[in-house]
Amino acid sequence: MNTVKPWELKKKVLPQHTDHAGVMWHGTYLNWLEESRIDSIEKTGITYTQLLDRGFEMPVYKIEIKYLLPIMIGEEIIVKTYFITNKGPRIHVNSTFTNINNKIHTVASIDIVLINKETFKVVRRIPDFLENFLKNLRKGP
Numbered sequence: 001m002n003t004v005k006p007w008e009l010k011k012k013v014l015p016q017h018t019d020h021a022g023v024m025w026h027g028t029y030l031n032w033l034e035e036s037r038i039d040s041i042e043k044t045g046i047t048y049t050q051l052l053d054r055g056f057e058m059p060v061y062k063i064e065i066k067y068l069l070p071i072m073i074g075e076e077i078i079v080k081t082y083f084i085t086n087k088g089p090r091i092h093v094n095s096t097f098t099n100i101n102n103k104i105h106t107v108a109s110i111d112i113v114l115i116n117k118e119t120f121k122v123v124r125r126i127p128d129f130l131e132n133f134l135k136n137l138r139k140g141p
Contacts, residue, residue, distance in 0.1 A: 005140040006080035006096075007040035013075045024071040030063075033095055033108055036079040044136040054129070055117050061090065062111040069105040076100050083137040089113045089122045091134070 009032070017028040037058075038048050051058070071077060077097050084092040090111050097106035114123045114130070126134065 022073040
């Protein structure tokens with residue numbers, strides 16, 4: 001298991017997050033994964049808007065979600081997120097959806113890439129101002 005403390009986002013499953021059976025709808029997972037990534041990024045000291053203003057974007061390249069147990073209306077869920085970066089442009093993000101008893105309901109793996117917003121080309125050399133940001137994402141809160 002990962003020894004780095006994860007970034008955490010606490011959520012509660014509301015009626016708008018579920019289907020008619022009260023089970024969390026699959027699209028909600030994508031929204032919460034995005035919210036968790038943006039929240040984690042902002043906790044490192046740079047807002048996503050600042051990243052955009054500097055001419056960069058971080059779109060999803062690949063996503064995989066494994067639904068292990070259903071998540072039901074009214075449940076409190078913690079999205080735990082780990083970031084793995086290296087010299088290349090890809091940032092790997094692992095997330096789990098756990099209940100308050102630390103039981104894992106869902107695991108997700110997402111790859112995002114840093115791109116130049118103007119040219120839509122992948123940025124292969126990470127700008128200096130982002131090095132600390134990526135280091136802080138890796139080490140967790």
